[in-house]
Amino acid sequence: MSLMRTTLIALSRSRGLQDLIVRVPVSRRMARRFVSGETLEEALAAVLNLNRQGMLATLDHLGENVTSHAEAIAAADEYLLALEALQQAGARCNVSVKLTQMGLDLGEDFCFSNVSRIVRRAAELGNFVRIDMEGSPYTARTLAIYRRLRRQFANCGIVIQAYLHRSQADVEALIAEGIGHFRLCKGAYDEPASIAYRDRPTVTRALNALVCTCLAPESRARGAYAAVASHDEEVINFTAAYAYHHDIPPTAYEFQMLYGIRRELQAALVRRGYQMRIYVPYGTHWYPYFMRRLAERPANLLFFLRALVGD
Numbered sequence: 001m002s003l004m005r006t007t008l009i010a011l012s013r014s015r016g017l018q019d020l021i022v023r024v025p026v027s028r029r030m031a032r033r034f035v036s037g038e039t040l041e042e043a044l045a046a047v048l049n050l051n052r053q054g055m056l057a058t059l060d061h062l063g064e065n066v067t068s069h070a071e072a073i074a075a076a077d078e079y080l081l082a083l084e085a086l087q088q089a090g091a092r093c094n095v096s097v098k099l100t101q102m103g104l105d106l107g108e109d110f111c112f113s114n115v116s117r118i119v120r121r122a123a124e125l126g127n128f129v130r131i132d133m134e135g136s137p138y139t140a141r142t143l144a145i146y147r148r149l150r151r152q153f154a155n156c157g158i159v160i161q162a163y164l165h166r167s168q169a170d171v172e173a174l175i176a177e178g179i180g181h182f183r184l185c186k187g188a189y190d191e192p193a194s195i196a197y198r199d200r201p202t203v204t205r206a207l208n209a210l211v212c213t214c215l216a217p218e219s220r221a222r223g224a225y226a227a228v229a230s231h232d233e234e235v236i237n238f239t240a241a242y243a244y245h246h247d248i249p250p251t252a253y254e255f256q257m258l259y260g261i262r263r264e265l266q267a268a269l270v271r272r273g274y275q276m277r278i279y280v281p282y283g284t285h286w287y288p289y290f291m292r293r294l295a296e297r298p299a300n301l302l303f304f305l306r307a308l309v310g311d
């Protein structure tokens with residue numbers, strides 16, 4: 001993993017830099033490439049636009065690591081509003097939720113009761129909640145809350161990060177428990193070599209291996225579902241080829257990509273008949289999300305720095 005990526009991910013947690021960056025107009029402009037807007041209305045318009053292009057969506061109200069109960073409750077309330085708005089608009093869109101935004105740092109039981117409100121309302125509306133996966137200090141607690149949620153609700157799924165050594169075992173255990181509803185991704189945080197693969201080819205291979213595990217007939221017989229979340233053509237082509245050779249219809253899995261990233265590839269996959277779901281973030285707390293997107297691609301950072309100097 002490059003030093004630049006490590007540095008940017010470390011800076012994504014810096015409050016001081018955040019205060020500086022969010023005030024500069026050029027950062028707000030560039031963030032708009034990855035963030036649909038600051039309000040629910042703007043996000044809804046983006047979702048409906050994607051739906052018109054034949055794409056599904058998942059809505060993310062930006063926010064993480066809240067430090068008060070009030071903030072966590074307000075964040076869950078915002079998701080309840082979003083679920084109602086999606087329903088009223090007839091949008092083909094579910095929601096993605098981060099547990100540290102739901103108060104995970106303030107206690108597991110509190111977080112569970114807060115996120116349950118969203119999952120319960122989504123169930124009533126026939127919708128679905130994806131639990132995003134954050135940095136490794138939260139992996140075990142996130143999985144524990146996911147298991148608790150699944151004891152009460154069928155309409156939620158989890159994210160698995162291929163770079164973690166533990167992920168293959170986690171996926172197998174969740175499939176054996178009959179709750180293997182996955183978004184599979186490479187992983188966006190900076191994890192030490194003691195627990196994570198750090199070179200790109202190994203992470204790509206690990207992701208492809210997870211795809212095989214989830215799409216295997218015996219896994220699907222136990223209800224496993226794979227949403228393959230990657231902009232990497234190696235992973236996408238591997239998944240499509242595996243499915244084709246095993247007679248798995250494109251409706252039995254889906255691809256997912258982030259809003260504003262590789263839009264042509266998103267459209268091309270839809271034209272080829274694949275299900276494509278776009279992760280649509282919105283809100284004012286876009287700084288850490290934006291920094292992780294810069295960290296994923298050196299060209300993004302260069303572009304940003306050039307714009308910053310010229311601004």
Ligand SMILES: Cc1cc2nc3c(=O)[nH]c(=O)nc-3n(C[C@H](O)[C@H](O)[C@H](O)COP(=O)(O)OP(=O)(O)OC[C@H]3O[C@@H](n4cnc5c(N)ncnc54)[C@H](O)[C@@H]3O)c2cc1C
Binds near residue numbers: 256262279
């Ligand atoms: C729908 C979705 C949900 C996600 N949820 C989570 C989550 O819950 N937890 C988590 O840890 N991670 C999550 N991620 C992020 C993921 O872990 C990776 O960090 C991210 O997707 C980059 O990996 P990649 O598989 O696209 O491959 P990469 O090898 O990083 O990228 C492949 C190619 O895609 C393009 N690309 C990738 N990223 C960018 C970018 N930022 N800007 C411009 N081009 C880019 C480039 O052309 C690059 O060469 C999610 C990703 C997606 C698509």
